[in-house]
Amino acid sequence: MSETHQKYLPVYVLCILLVCFTLFQVFVGENASENELHSRKLIEERLEQKQYQGLPNEVSIDTASNVQCFKELVELNDRITLLEQLNFDKLGPADYASSIFGGEVVSVATSSRHQNSIMSRVSSMLSSVSDNYSQMQCIIQDCGTCYALEGSSGTIVLKLAKNVHLNAITIEHIPKSSLPIKTDVYSALKEFSVWGSHNSGSTKKEIYFGTFTFDYMTTFLETFEFDLDRSVSIVRFVRIDIHSNYGEKYTCIYRIRIHGTPE
Numbered sequence: 001m002s003e004t005h006q007k008y009l010p011v012y013v014l015c016i017l018l019v020c021f022t023l024f025q026v027f028v029g030e031n032a033s034e035n036e037l038h039s040r041k042l043i044e045e046r047l048e049q050k051q052y053q054g055l056p057n058e059v060s061i062d063t064a065s066n067v068q069c070f071k072e073l074v075e076l077n078d079r080i081t082l083l084e085q086l087n088f089d090k091l092g093p094a095d096y097a098s099s100i101f102g103g104e105v106v107s108v109a110t111s112s113r114h115q116n117s118i119m120s121r122v123s124s125m126l127s128s129v130s131d132n133y134s135q136m137q138c139i140i141q142d143c144g145t146c147y148a149l150e151g152s153s154g155t156i157v158l159k160l161a162k163n164v165h166l167n168a169i170t171i172e173h174i175p176k177s178s179l180p181i182k183t184d185v186y187s188a189l190k191e192f193s194v195w196g197s198h199n200s201g202s203t204k205k206e207i208y209f210g211t212f213t214f215d216y217m218t219t220f221l222e223t224f225e226f227d228l229d230r231s232v233s234i235v236r237f238v239r240i241d242i243h244s245n246y247g248e249k250y251t252c253i254y255r256i257r258i259h260g261t262p263e
Contacts, residue, residue: 146252185247196235
């Protein structure tokens with residue numbers, strides 16, 4: 001080896017060592033990067049698994065909370081409706097048949113076959129002259145009791161407080177929850193028709209307002225609106241023909257209200 005080579009030999013060795021050290025760092029860095037990426041992937045996969053595992057529980061919790069909230073809203077709505085029904089005279093439309101405003105029950109007749117006998121007719125006439133008139137007025141005011149009709153059909157004639165363009169009638173019965181015993185038959189009226197006239201003694205000029213069904217199985221107070229225009233004549237007397245009830249041998253009338261626009 002020449003003297004020149006010997007002189008620069010340490011420099012060559014140092015360069016070779018530097019190159020080897022650099023290659024080693026590159027190799028180690030690449031392995032470290034691969035290990036780090038692999039570790040990150042494992043961590044992300046585990047986090048995703050935990051999220052997916054926790055998702056059904058969160059969804060079930062949210063669903064249960066929504067169902068409970070919906071039930072509470074339905075219960076609140078039912079209570080509000082009940083309060084409105086119990087305070088119908090204060091919150092509902094004006095009742096022109098109410099005795100407070102001057103309304104009157106003119107007559108109540110039953111269609112029961114038992115009324116065909118002479119004794120039944122005489123008894124009915126005598127009772128109507130005395131206590132029966134006061135009892136009839138409970139149909140248009142809150143007496144805490146009902147007026148009972150024998151059988152499942154009959155006719156009620158009301159005199160309104162003033163001349164009115166009729167637009168609705170409200171039927172009220174005692175709530176089923178207030179009955180002392182559970183039963184499959186009820187005394188509430190079911191199907192009925194409504195007629196109106198300006199004179200109680202005339203049937204030739206009566207106005208037919210419709211035939212309706214009181215759904216006592218779902219509510220104890222129901223308002224039926226008449227599908228009529230303003231051209232219909234005003235009325236002072238209203239006749240309600242009861243055609244059927246909910247299976248009882250008698251029909252109880254707790255309250256009837258008549259609504260409309262006064263003349």
